[in-house]
Amino acid sequence: MTATSPAETSPTAASENPAILDVRGLWKVFGPRAADVPGSPLAELSRAELKERTGCVAAVRDASFSVRRGEVFVVMGLSGSGKSTLVRCLTRLVEPTAGEIVLDGTDIRRAADKQLRDLRRHRFAMVFQHFGLLPHRRVLDNIAYGLEIQGVKKAPRYSRATEMLDLVGLTGYADSYPDQLSGGMQQRVGLARALAGDPEVLFFDEPFSALDPLIRRDMQNEVIRLHREVGKTMVFITHDLGEALRLGDRILVMRDGALVQTGTPDEVVGAPADDYVREFVRDVSRSHVLTLRWIMRPPEAGDALDGPELGPDVVIKEAVPTVLRADRPVRVVADGELLGVVGAAEVLEVIAE
Amino acid sequence: MVTSQVTAPVPARRPVWTRPYLLAGILAAWLVLWLIFRGQATLPLGGAELTPLHERIGAAADVIDDSRNENPLFLYFVNYIRLFIDQFVTFVQALISAPSFGRPVPVVGWLGVTGIATAVAVLYANLRVALLTAAGFASFGLLGLWRESMDTLALTLAAVVLSLAVGIPLGVWAGLSDRFERLAGPVLDFMQTMPTFVYLAPLTLFFLIGPASATVATMIYAIPPAIRITSHAIREVPPETVEAGASLGSTPWQLLAKVRLPLAKRTIIVGVNQTIMAALSMATIAALIDAPGLGKTVLKALETLDVGTSFNAGLAIVIMAIVLDRVTSAAGRRVETARRAGRARRPLWRRVQVTAVLAATAVLVYLSHVYVWAAVFPGEAGLGSHVRRAADAASQWAQANLYTYTNALKNVVTYGLLNPFEAVLTGSPWWLVLLVVTAAALVLTTVRVAVVCAACLALLVALGLWQDGMVTLAATLVATVLVMALGVVTGVWMGRDGRADRVIRPILDAGQTMPAFVYLVPILGLFGATRFTAIIAAVVYAAPVAIKLVADGVRGVPVSAVEAATAAGSSPWQVISKVQLPMARRAVALAANQGLIYVLAMVVVGGLVGAGALGYDVVSGFSQLQLRGKGLAAGLAIVVLGTMLAALTKAAARRADAAAHGRL
Amino acid sequence: MKVPRIALAGAACLLVSTVSACAGAKVGETTAAPAASGSGSSSAKQACGALNLAINPWVGYEANAAVIAYVAEKELGCTVTKKDLKEEVAWQGFSTGEVDAIVENWGHDDLKKKYIEDQKVAVEAGPTGNKGVIGWYVPPWMAEKYPDITDYKNLNKYADLFKTSESGGKGQLLDGDPSFVTNDAALVKNLDLNYKVVYAGSEAALITGFRQAETQKKPMIGYFYEPQWFLSEVKLVKVNLPAYTEGCDADAAKVACDYPPYELDKIVSRKFADAAGPAYQLVKNFTWTNDDQNLVAKYISEDKMTPEAAAEKWVTANPDKIKPWLPAS
Structure with a gap:
């Protein structure tokens, strides 16, 4: 195991951006007298003990994290880990029990009904697992729903909706009804609907788990493409580690309502915070996730330091041909500074797992 | 206690046999104690005897009667409602049934009404239903009952429109608010189980004799399904769709108008359908307070035991029920297909068609x-006289030739099942029954339900109608057992065999909507004035509901489960007993619950054919002033029994659910 | 095509209506106006006005009401509205002003007390002439086969014959319509009879029982009353209970004598009586015999005539009986 500490600086560009969404001490407790739990000694109990003692279920326990502008922030956990509740708390579809949710300086929890509606109409939007489309409306009217309830006139509303339809690649389906479309297409409608209001933050609640694997991959690519094109901040809930690693700039792992680890994909895979995460990432091909940063070693005496040069954020898998073809260690260089070297031995150790 | 075992995850399973053994122990103890205490503290009360409570209730009713002219607020409020309803019904009658606006005939004659009904069916349902509608309306005329049918239709439509106007908003409220739903539940139960006979006479004091009283009586019975099903429809809307709407910033009103109602529409139409059926089934009883229409024909014919005439009118009611049912359910399906059909070029075609x-x-x-x-x-x-003669002949033939068999059947059930059961229930001291029922409820269900049962039985004692209550309870339980036996057997058959379903369903519709007064005479002829006759009447009315629910439940079992069982080499019997029935257990539990409610709804009719007890108390309270308090108390006793039994069956249904999910 | 065929036929009919027979008579042109809008022309009818008759649900009552209504409409030109109501609701109609007259009342001392004495909204309008008899009856074949059965003293001897699934080992005495207070339970007890009272619950149940008992020669004893149309179909035989004497039924629990003979009477609303119009005179003067009523009841029940037709037939045949009912003028 690579015990070297994970790099302090995160690799992606978004890392330098300021936080757009700050969550501090967020609790969601279901059950009688739920409000009494956060901050009391009860808060220290495990989920099962709390259930036994009070009949309450703590779906989200003391969650704190921040999402940076423009990044894809993935929340990952098994079913029942509280991740769906967490994302609903962020938009107050579920009323949090305690804590703060600050969007660009506004505390969402304090927003009055009207203010909250305005936030939902203009600042953030959500994509749902089972799409949540309105079966009695055409695709176009589904996409335009958000604009319609804001009172946008028909012409601009439809023109914007058509634009979105084209953006998600459903040109020509404006007059179809949702149940005439495949699941993947329906979720594209869900996506277009969410984008129609030009929100700053998009929330995804396991959007692709109801889809076939092939379609799922398509849709993941779609999200990557859209992220590149429109550059929205995305909070993405999933139980699928592969999806999390593929999409996430950073990943938050949840278990039993509590946060276990937050980090970049390679951090999570390379340095699991505990056995739970370790078990979780066990089957991941590390070479597909980890970068050279994770396996490089300091140059030793005798290493020839004139081998090929690669950046620290190059994924191992992609470095393999270079490393194996070279007859001397590959130098890992960032900003002209030599960080370490990687030889065939290190690479093979990872691949051979 | 038992509850904690249901909710808490119990690592070690409690041995399965404990519950049945405990129950058997309770029953054995009951029998022993019955033998010892038999005949003591059984609280009998003779037919004309009253308790002080009954006298007080009667006196209180008198006070209300007398003060109705001195309470201006109440009077004006009620008067305005009455005026509004009267005007409304009279207007509908003027349109289709009564001579109006100085003409000797209504505004729209038979051809026009048939045309309108058919047009509605064409536009909202489909062509086949439209043909059925045309044939149905034409048959009212052919049966010689056009005017009566239109009176019934006018009253029914008016009551349905008003019921929906009240019921759908309240149902939406109940769908959105758990608190309101909890509050409304018992009230609706009360409205559905309180026998009509109890409130029919008082209604005429406030709403006067005429359409308003009849409409209000009908509405009391027809509103509950509208509220219940609307609430259910609203709750059924996928939460994620509502969340999607909310997440885009919908106001609560927008969520309701643009998301919840459109998605609930189809189920709400089922509610409309049930409301119509309930309203029609009141049409006969409302005739007792001069409601016009087919009900009057039925009741008049009963005076002279004229089976043919009353069957003829009953047939018209059944036809009306079937037509209205098929139109509304087809309209409900059309909501679905219209959506699926897409819209390309449809508007033009549709416009031409319309x-x-x-x-x-x-x-x-x-x-x-x-x-x-x-x-x-x-x-x-001519059709009417044929129907009359055929029905008369059939009734006479049956009474003359089948009596030996039916009498034997009656004796078997009465001596073998009903009498022993009743002997134990009525022969035990009241405190023993209360103890036994509470203990059994504790073992089988939850503490809460046990408390409800104990309270209900105590209330029965307080109402002074303990023994009558026990007699009615015995007959009710026997009837429910028969209903469930029929329900499971026929329901499974229909659920497995589509053709059987198509053939049997209209018969069930007939059983449910044919007024009991129509078949009272033939079954009296077959079984005499006995408790068993009352049980038969209850079974005829309640079995269709149970059968339909079981059939739908069996049909709802996933095909894959049946295929898997068949692939594993199960015999048909094994598929039924090990897959279909267990998987449809929720539907079966619901069937038991509804079957029970429907059996209770027939307690009063039972009182008319020899069941005595609470049903007779209610009827005589309706007929004799000095028994009025007792009649009211008996009505309450029926409600109390209904509450207890409904609580028990609901708890059993929950247990079935929990068991299905492996939590017990 | 989705257009129903009948609609096409209708449209076609409209097209050719000007020339073909399909036009037919127009509403209001050739149809005779209904009776209500006035066919006669005597001046009495303006004075008569409206008569709201309660119709209680038994045929004998219907016979009385039919004849009164027929005479009121034809002879006096009243506008008669019949309202089908159970007794108690009918009495309530006095207090709400919706019922003018009840034309066959069986006792109902409780209702009389409430509406005549207490509320003072109704008054008695004299007897109908019909004599009501209430008692225990057996089918004719039994009276023939067991002649002594008509004496209550011998009833215990035959108790076994009357056993049913409902009577718990004793003889069954089938009790009646819930509209009447019966003393039968007390009678059985006080006369020491080995019988159990079973509540049939409706007139229909009683009649069906007796009808079957006679046709299938089954034993049956039950509560019944006359005048009743069914007696003209099956002549039930009355069982003699200890004779009624004034006051022998004062204590309901200790009663051991037969039911009193009923003088069936008429009740009208006070307003209607005070106005004393021709309709009131008619109702007040109306009396006839049990045979008269039975005949009209038979027209209705057995010959299946409408009440109106039955009344017309009887009135036409008995003009002299009508005359004394009409207001002196």
Whole structure:
């Protein structure tokens, strides 16, 4: 195991951006007298003990994290880990029990009904697992729903909706009804609907788990493409580690309502915070996730330091041909500074797992 | 206690046999104690005897009667409601049934009404249903009952429109608010189980004799399904769709109007359907307070035991029920298909179609307004006399030839099941029954349900109608057992065999909507004035509901489960007993619950055919002033029994659910 | 095509209506106006006005009401509205002003007390002439086969014959319509009879029982009353209970004598009586015999005539009986 500490600086560009969404001490407790739990000694109990003692279920326990502008922030956990509740708390579809949710300086929890509606109409939007489309409306009217309830006139509303339809690649389906479309297409409608209001933050609640694997991959690519094109901040809930690693700039792992680890994909895979995460990432091909940063070693005496040069954020898998073809260690260089070297031995150790 | 075992995850399973053994122990103890205490503290009360409570209730009713002219607020409020309803019903009658606006005939004659009904069916349902509608309406005329049918239709439609106007908003509220739903539940139970006979006479004091009282009586019975099903429909809307709407910033009102109601529409139409059925089934009883229509024909015919005439009118009611049912359910399905059909070029075609149908209807309405042949149904109504004669002949033949068999059947059930059961229930001291029921409820269900049962039985004692209550309870339980036996057997058959379903369903509809007064005479002839006759009447009325629910439940079992069982080499019997019935257990539990409610609804009719007890108390309270308090108390006792049994069956249904999920 | 065929036929009919027979008579042109809008022309009818008759649900009552209504409409030109109501609701109609007259009342001392004495909204309008008899009856074949059965003293001897699934080992005495207070339970007890009272619950149940008992020669004893149309179909035989004497039924629990003979009477609303119009005179003067009523009841029940037709037939045949009912003028 690579015990070297994970790099302090995160690799992606978004890392330098300021936080757009700050969550501090967020609790969601279901059950009688739920409000009494956060901050009391009860808060220290495990989920099962709390259930036994009070009949309450703590779906989200003391969650704190921040999402940076423009990044894809993935929340990952098994079913029942509280991740769906967490994302609903962020938009107050579920009323949090305690804590703060600050969007660009506004505390969402304090927003009055009207203010909250305005936030939902203009600042953030959500994509749902089972799409949540309105079966009695055409695709176009589904996409335009958000604009319609804001009172946008028909012409601009439809023109914007058509634009979105084209953006998600459903040109020509404006007059179809949702149940005439495949699941993947329906979720594209869900996506277009969410984008129609030009929100700053998009929330995804396991959007692709109801889809076939092939379609799922398509849709993941779609999200990557859209992220590149429109550059929205995305909070993405999933139980699928592969999806999390593929999409996430950073990943938050949840278990039993509590946060276990937050980090970049390679951090999570390379340095699991505990056995739970370790078990979780066990089957991941590390070479597909980890970068050279994770396996490089300091140059030793005798290493020839004139081998090929690669950046620290190059994924191992992609470095393999270079490393194996070279007859001397590959130098890992960032900003002209030599960080370490990687030889065939290190690479093979990872691949051979 | 038992509850904690249901909710908490118990690592070690409690041995399965404990519950049955405990129950058997309780029953054995009951029998032993019954033998010891038999006949003590059984609280009998003779037919004309009253308790002080009954006298007080009667006196209180008198006070209310007398003060109705001195309470201006109440009077004006009620008066305005009455005026509004009267006007409304009279207006509908003027349109289709009563001579109006100085003409000897209604505004729209038979051809026009048939045309309108058919047009509605064409536009909202489909062509096949439209043909059925046309044939159905024509048959009212052929049976010689056009005017009566239109009176019934007018009253039913008015009551349904008003019931929906009240019921759908309340149902939406109940769907959105758990608190309101919890509050409304018992009230609706009360409205559905309180026998009509109890409130029929008082209603005429406040709403006077005439359409308003009849409409209000009908509404009391017809509103609960509208509220219940609307609430269910609203709750059924996928939460994620509602969340999607909310997440885009919908106001609560927008969520309701643009998301919840459109998605609930289809189920709400089922509620409309049930409301219509409930309203129609009140049509006969409302005739006791001069409600016009087919009900009057049925009751009049009963005076002279004229089976043919009352069957003829009953047939018209059944036809009306089937037509209204098929139109509304087809309209409900159409909501679905219209959506799926897409819209390409449809608007134009649809517009042409609508215009053509409307134009044709307008022509028919015009003809029926102007010309006598289209206004008054022509001909001698030959079909009616055939039906009358056939029904008479069938009834007489059955009474003459089947008596030996039916009498034997009656004796077997009465001596073998009903009498022993009743002997134990009525022969035990009241405190023993209370103890046994509470203990059994504790073992089988939850503490809460046990408390409800104990309270209900205590209330029965307080109402002074303990023994009558036990007699009614015994008959009710036997009837429910028969209903469930029929329900499971026929329901499974129908659920597995689509053709059987198509053949049997209309018969069930007939059983449910044919007024009991129609078959009272034949079954009296077959079984005599006995408790068993009352049980038969209850079974005829309640079994269709149970059968339909079981059939739908069995059909709802996933095909894959049945295929898997068949692939594993199960015999049909094994598929039924190990897959279909267990998987449909929720439907079976619901069938038991509904079957019970429907059996209780027939307690009063049972009182008319020899069941005595609470049903007879209610009827005599309706007929004799000095027994009025007792009649009211008996009505309450029926509600109390219903509450107890409903709580028990609901708890059993929950247990079935929990068991299905492996939590017990 | 989706346009229903009948609609096409209708449209076609409209097209040719000007020339073909399909036009037919127009509403209001050739149809005779209904009776209500006035066919006669005597001046009495303006004075008569409206008569709201309660119709209680048994045929004998219907016979009385039919004849009164027929005479009121034809002879006096009243506008008669019949309202089908159970007794108690009918009495309530006095207090709400919706019922003018009840034309066959069986006792109902409780209702009389409430509406005549307490509320003072109704008054008695004299007897109908019909004599009501209430008692225990057996089918004719039994009276023939067991002649002594008509004496209550011998009833215990035959108790076994009357056993049913409902009577718990004793003889079954089938009790009646819930509209009447019966003393039968007390009678059985006080006369020491080995019988159990079973509540049939409706007139229909009683009649069906007796009808079957006679046709299938089954034993049956039950509560019944006359005048009743069914007696003209099956002549039930009355069982003699200890004779009624004034006051022998004062204590309901200790009663051991037969039911009193009923003088069936008429009740009208006070307003109607005070106005004393021709309709009131008619109702007040109306009396006839049990045979008269039975005949009209038979027209209705057995010959299946409408009440109106039955009344017309009887009135036409008995003009002299009508005359004394009409207001002196």
